[in-house]
Amino acid sequence: MASLQQSSLKTNVSTELLIARIVQIHANICKLESLRPSKQVNSLFTHLVKLCTPPSSIDITALPEEIQLIRQSLITLCGRAEGLLELEFSTFLTNVPQALNNLNLFPYYGNYVKLANLEYRILSDNGVVQPKKVAFIGSGPLPLTTLIMATHHMKSTCFDNFDMDESANAVARQLVASDAELQRRVKFETRDIMEVRDKLGEYDCIFLAALVGMSKEEKVKILGHVRKYMKEGGTLLVRSAKGARAFLYPVVEEEDLLGFEVLTIFHPTNEVINSVVLARKPID
Numbered sequence: 001m002a003s004l005q006q007s008s009l010k011t012n013v014s015t016e017l018l019i020a021r022i023v024q025i026h027a028n029i030c031k032l033e034s035l036r037p038s039k040q041v042n043s044l045f046t047h048l049v050k051l052c053t054p055p056s057s058i059d060i061t062a063l064p065e066e067i068q069l070i071r072q073s074l075i076t077l078c079g080r081a082e083g084l085l086e087l088e089f090s091t092f093l094t095n096v097p098q099a100l101n102n103l104n105l106f107p108y109y110g111n112y113v114k115l116a117n118l119e120y121r122i123l124s125d126n127g128v129v130q131p132k133k134v135a136f137i138g139s140g141p142l143p144l145t146t147l148i149m150a151t152h153h154m155k156s157t158c159f160d161n162f163d164m165d166e167s168a169n170a171v172a173r174q175l176v177a178s179d180a181e182l183q184r185r186v187k188f189e190t191r192d193i194m195e196v197r198d199k200l201g202e203y204d205c206i207f208l209a210a211l212v213g214m215s216k217e218e219k220v221k222i223l224g225h226v227r228k229y230m231k232e233g234g235t236l237l238v239r240s241a242k243g244a245r246a247f248l249y250p251v252v253e254e255e256d257l258l259g260f261e262v263l264t265i266f267h268p269t270n271e272v273i274n275s276v277v278l279a280r281k282p283i284d
């Protein structure tokens with residue numbers, strides 16, 4: 001009994017310590033003048049990711065209100081910093097020859113390769129093999145998942161990428177333009193996904209980026225909207241987070257997927273940050 005109490009005490013202490021360090025980093029990030037990539041910005045976010053990545057028993061829903069608010073603020077700050085990092089790198093890439101051969105220069109490229117491999121395996125294990133048409137919602141200025149899927153896993157699939165930020169799509173289109181075959185299969189539309197309706201019915205599989213729907217309410221609203229318009233029998237792959245990784249990304253629980261058949265939920269324990277949830281719209 002004593003060893004059980006000791007180990008739970010140790011867990012509590014380490015959780016308290018972890019949260020204290022995350023709160024400290026949040027305070028330092030809030031003092032930054034800009035979230036654009038720089039030595040200081042990169043080091044703070046790298047430290048935060050290193051802190052949050054190891055599997056942890058933190059139950060986000062049980063955290064006190066003030067920590068919940070810090071978590072929500074961190075998700076927003078991380079989202080903005082990630083977008084700026086992707087925009088800067090993608091813009092740089094469009095100015096070098098053979099842009100698509102240099103994606104591996106992106107600091108988190110290896111993580112995206114591992115995430116795409118994981119997502120492709122989960123899709124194949126659940127019967128989604130070589131889908132004809134895929135939508136990626138929230139593709140951003142550096143659509144790595146689409147590029148990796150289209151060149152390594154789904155070599156004849158057509159990808160429609162939806163992002164509400166035209167500047168992100170403009171640079172993403174420039175990236176893809178360097179490869180005629182890819183340009184034929186990979187398109188970018190500037191739309192808030194909440195304004196896309198019947199078109200969502202065209203896709204065998206839809207990816208929902210982790211940063212689309214930053215709050216629980218927003219995420220649930222978007223999930224309901226996508227379910228309403230996606231085709232029956234179509235699959236939705238949703239990126240989520242677990243444990244301390246939930247300080248970096250929104251969490252999608254099974255109960256948030258109202259009206260879906262949840263096929264699988266996978267929580268990586270390696271350096272792949274996002275959890276992967278695969279759901280299907282039932283055929284009535």
Ligand SMILES: C[S@@+](CC[C@H](N)C(=O)[O-])C[C@H]1O[C@@H](n2cnc3c(N)ncnc32)[C@H](O)[C@@H]1O
Pocket residue numbers: 079082083086137138139140141162163164165168191192193194209210211212213239
């Ligand atoms: C910066 S990217 C990062 C994507 C990230 N690599 C991931 O896999 O989650 C996230 C993108 O989602 C887009 N986005 C957020 N909410 C959206 C919405 N409601 N409709 C369309 N795009 C949205 C943002 O404009 C942003 O470019």
